[in-house]
Amino acid sequence: YGKNTIKFLRLHREGKQHFVKEVEVCAHLRLTSPQEYLEGNNSLVIPTDTIKNIVLVLAKKNGIPSLEQFAIDICNHFMTTFCQVAYVKAYVQEVPWQRLHEDGVPHIHSFICVPDGIRFCEAEQCRNGPLIVFAGIKDLKLMKTTQSGFEGFYKNEHTTLPERHDRILCGELFCKWSYGECKDFDFNCIWKKIRECILEAFAGPPDCGEYSPSYQKTVNCIQMLVLSRVPQVQIIEAVLNNTFYNVVDMKNLGLTNDKEVLVPVEAPYGSCACTLGRKKFFEA
Amino acid sequence: YGKNTIKFLRLHREGKQHFVKEVEVCAHLRLTSPQEYLEGNNSLVIPTDTIKNIVLVLAKKNGIPSLEQFAIDICNHFMTTFCQVAYVKAYVQEVPWQRLHEDGVPHIHSFICVPDGIRFCEAEQCRNGPLIVFAGIKDLKLMKTTQSGFEGFYKNEHTTLPERHDRILCGELFCKWSYGECKDFDFNCIWKKIRECILEAFAGPPDCGEYSPSYQKTVNCIQMLVLSRVPQVQIIEAVLNNTFYNVVDMKNLGLTNDKEVLVPVEAPYGSCACTLGRKKFFEA
């Protein structure tokens, strides 16, 4: 049980300059005894209202140096303070405020919301177990208008899809990775580096791109690049929900449409997911 | 990988009377080899477009006698037809069309959408493994305006919640259960019976209700009643996302508010989840 979408803004001031971190926190607990479920005995139950208070107090006391550090703080607090807690999980998601710029000059206290991929993290711990930290990005929508195809696939009597060597590849990406032992990581810096890896692996070189033979292969390229460039990442999961773009057939309208007008097909949408770790791999 | 939100309507006619079943299907596969991820070799990949075609063909050929039977049909088809499929999962969700009535008379071909709890099911199978069938209800919003409290909970310096013995209990319920060996079950009949159990356990007797000492206990009561009344259910998971209603303090407006005007608090919201099986139990 727990409290979801605890939303708050942490404002930090350095002189006249302001820094904001608005987050949404979900904190979930499992207790050592299920007596509240079976007997209606609430004596060990930490109310979700108290959970919310604790999250706010930690934000006040510690600030939010990084989402990951804040999630770790929450786990540590519950494990240290309450012996009836058997398991704790903290999920933290950021509202993507960016500092406003006027003619290139950063504004000291004004911000704009720019949701081009949402940063989140998760920390979880079982009593007597290790603290595990995940981080990720979601709602990242990307498109490449060429250098993508899908050919040589399995065919049978239910196949109506034609082979294509030049199509649009468009999708919403979700990536989540786990860190190993988190000794003094600069979580903010690592996250930015991983985001750059994802974009680079998706798009390829800026002057020519790189051919993608399938959504699956693109997902794998993203994972491989992150694992090769960022040693702190142990396992990376990626899900790509893709939107197909159909070239509109304009023959009966008397026109030739050379992939100039395309219609997005939002439902149904395809999805491919893969989890890749060091040395071993899983696929889901 | 797979195809999500394959939406279609299956229309069945008996003389002048029409029957509709509109569903949303997600079908996911895992192949025996990950070569399409690692090498970009698509030769075993069944395109998600083909997956969609197969789902539509099955609907045409078999109809949808029940969501569960249709999900089973999908699993069977993929396991039987494609030896490269290692795992298949089919999720089916219903659009809640109900037959229109005029003065109590059912209309032969007109329907109204009544989303008071969405029915869904899931079937999954690993090669050489058993076929497992789940069913459930989601987005079921319930409220009781008395016979609910929360007292005797754990308190410390972060506790600000007062004890209450008469509050509003309101939440959105998600229930999902698994069946054992599915031999000739009447899935439609069982689902209706479980829905009735859920409502009865939540509300208590119509003339007096039944006191709920916590969301957790209410979740447990629902599970216990379903397990005791419906022998086909093996394990039942329930999640209750609750909305608190705060009694508006009207003292500084010169009024006494005897729980007559309350304001819903939608974020943050509490959540409690429990999974209960026969003989053993888990809590999450």
Add this chain to the structure above:
Amino acid sequence: YGKNTIKFLRLHREGKQHFVKEVEVCAHLRLTSPQEYLEGNNSLVIPTDTIKNIVLVLAKKNGIPSLEQFAIDICNHFMTTFCQVAYVKAYVQEVPWQRLHEDGVPHIHSFICVPDGIRFCEAEQCRNGPLIVFAGIKDLKLMKTTQSGFEGFYKNEHTTLPERHDRILCGELFCKWSYGECKDFDFNCIWKKIRECILEAFAGPPDCGEYSPSYQKTVNCIQMLVLSRVPQVQIIEAVLNNTFYNVVDMKNLGLTNDKEVLVPVEAPYGSCACTLGRKKFFEA
């Protein structure tokens, strides 16, 4: 300016039986002088926080005998109390709680949310002008699986739609009507009667239905029936946003699909709107 989505629950008790009315209110004002916009002079500005307080106090004092009466109460309060108010509009929308029944027996304090068409109303008044009351229903999703066609329409070189005399008609209906002088109307009773008219005009007789040659004609039938049966309605606006269902072409899958499997096309969707009054009419 004003306050939107003021959400609250009004609980009314008669002995052990409870009655709930949960609503969402938007209250908007225009002041006689725009000095707060031009000069930043706030001396006449009623804070939106105060607007919210007033709405809650009115709910406490008057209850909500009907949405319309409550909207009228809000308008009256602002016009009577604040001479700087030039115009007031109150919108009230209901959360569709329905009493739970167990084996046909109504429960004294348990409710279920059944969103099969949302009731709303609006009252507005200019200083020295009449109080105008609107009521309506929205998000009402209806479908008929036959007795609908679309033929004889205008054709040119951009026409690709075939004529059809047996298609599915499905849409989401929005209706809003105005009352004349509101003397002692039973708003709850009238609203139920209008809802029945809408369903009857959409569906036709339960044993055979009635042929609809277009969405436009169906919209007109609904309006005509309401105006003929409910004398209190002066003008009625109706908007029907329709979802087309395409019969899946299964020829290249080796099957004949006799309108048994259809796929909804949610975007783009068609829309038709008409406003009809007594003696005169407008079309938009």
Add this chain to the structure above:
Amino acid sequence: YGKNTIKFLRLHREGKQHFVKEVEVCAHLRLTSPQEYLEGNNSLVIPTDTIKNIVLVLAKKNGIPSLEQFAIDICNHFMTTFCQVAYVKAYVQEVPWQRLHEDGVPHIHSFICVPDGIRFCEAEQCRNGPLIVFAGIKDLKLMKTTQSGFEGFYKNEHTTLPERHDRILCGELFCKWSYGECKDFDFNCIWKKIRECILEAFAGPPDCGEYSPSYQKTVNCIQMLVLSRVPQVQIIEAVLNNTFYNVVDMKNLGLTNDKEVLVPVEAPYGSCACTLGRKKFFEA
């Protein structure tokens, strides 16, 4: 009547470099005769499917040099081609794709979706009337963490809001403006200039900001700056839906919270709207 959410992507290639414009179009017509509503006579009705085809054909033939020019093209086409059309309105909204950059180098065919304010426009025309063009921005979320207050407002017995001279100002902005006679405007350039004006008027100088005494005054400042800097704008409407941030009271948690931890209040939310033209003004 008309067709809504006609979504498509217009791809333009210059050598190896690709340019994308993905839009959502709504096109609505009113015919000279309402015979299809009254008599079910469809002979003059242009099917919404044909409307969709025409929009796609225009995109193929003319491309989308600017949203505004494309909306004008749609109006012109319907007015010129169909004498039964009495009125046409075209709304065009952009999906905010931005070119990807790698280390500052623009990518030739990869894009990322960055929804920090959605551009839209509208063109409408009555037969024998002028063509009117509107443009706008919506879903633009802005925040300033100081230089905002609300004082000196009207008070009575329902007032509980305290005066504040240092609060957070946060809101979602909608702006829509009309152009006069559109002779050879560079709509893309004007739109960018207006967006900059909005941000500048909201935030004030980057090194100190500018004090806002109310949401109303901020709305007015935005309008005044746009009107003074952009002569092509005739009338500008602005709506600011604001989210309040409450400073969490931590006294009973033993802490002093100096506006460091704040909780957003998303419902109810305040809203203020103003329409400002040259020489005359309206307020709504």
